[in-house]
Amino acid sequence: MSEHVPFTDNFSDLSNADGYQFEFRCERCGNGYRSAFRRDPRAAGQKIARGLGNLFGGQLSQFTSMAENLLDRSTNSPAKDEALRAATAEIGPRFHQCRGCSDWVCGDVCWNDQVGQCVRCSPALTEELAQLQAETRRQQMRQRLETVDLVGGVDLGRQAQPRCPSCGAQSHGGKFCGECGASLVSVRVCGGCRAENPGTSRFCAECGTSLIA
Template sequence: MSDLVPFTDNFNDLSNADGYQFEFRCERCGNGYRSAFRRDPRAAGQKLARGLGNLFGGSLYEISSMADRLLDRGTNSPAKDEALRAATAEIAPRFHQCRACSDWVCGDVCWNDAVGQCVRCSPIATEELAQLQAEARRRQMQERLETVDLLGGMDLKTQSQPRCAACGAQSHGGKFCGECGSPLAVVAACRGCGTDNPAGAKFCAECGTSLAG
């Protein structure tokens, strides 16, 4: 009776025509490791048989086809079982399985060795405290900032004009464009009656007073 082949749910098969390789990833952070590539010595024989089969045909072609089937990396075989067993043994020390959630996690980042669980189920106290402190500082800064006047004498009533209507330059506040000197106001107040008129209007729509100059 052959030995059972251990495996986990966090690996990908990267085997190709030349040999076997497997990739194992942490189910929390996604970091991982690849097993050392194990070259299959029979691959050279397969290539030789394929070359001779293509050249001479007949029985040699049948032999090459049989070699292809025997060395198909997408199917199970004793060689592949042995390669997976070796890869699992090679990579296993890098991972731990959490008994709380059953995830396989890396020992470098996602394992709380003091508790024996992953850091998702049992966060490391110092790291958790640092995160909570950062969140508390942000919350307190936001609350304190609510009481600070950051506007000063800024005009909040007049419609903001992000760009100069005359030249298109970016506006940084003020009454005139810093690039071309044109007024930034989107309305023009009539000197005669005080009515607001659209920027660019030549005469007041209310009293007819000239808005030029």
């Protein structure tokens, strides 16, 4: 007869050669809860047998090999199943299965006890309100910030120069480099009419003279 065992899709097997241990995870927040380590008494006997086998050899060594084969840590072994049942009984009170989404969630963080569902399906009112208030504050700040002039005094029509064209130093604004004093205004002066043109211009906008040397 089959037996129902919860947590079949949200646990990790941490068992080793000395015994059994499992870690169960909340399917919402991912927090993990480890069961107590259950030492397998057969493992101690196996270590003693291995030591005697190494000491005396012969038939005792063959017996040790047989004992090691009996220590089955495979998924479907009776010892593993019994250890898993004990671990779920130990950790089970920390979890609830939500009837809305069927996920196993921790009672510490992700369970709405007033409604009987996880907080993903039925958010806690105070937490949901706090989140909505924070989102509204961000929206209102963004809307008000759009009406504040943060670029007053900045010549938006002048090509920005992140680095000084003369020494390569990082520029933090202004018309001259703070390291070498070179001009940060990128212009090309026409050799024909002496008009100033943007640094990216190839021909003078006033007389058509080529600005490429």
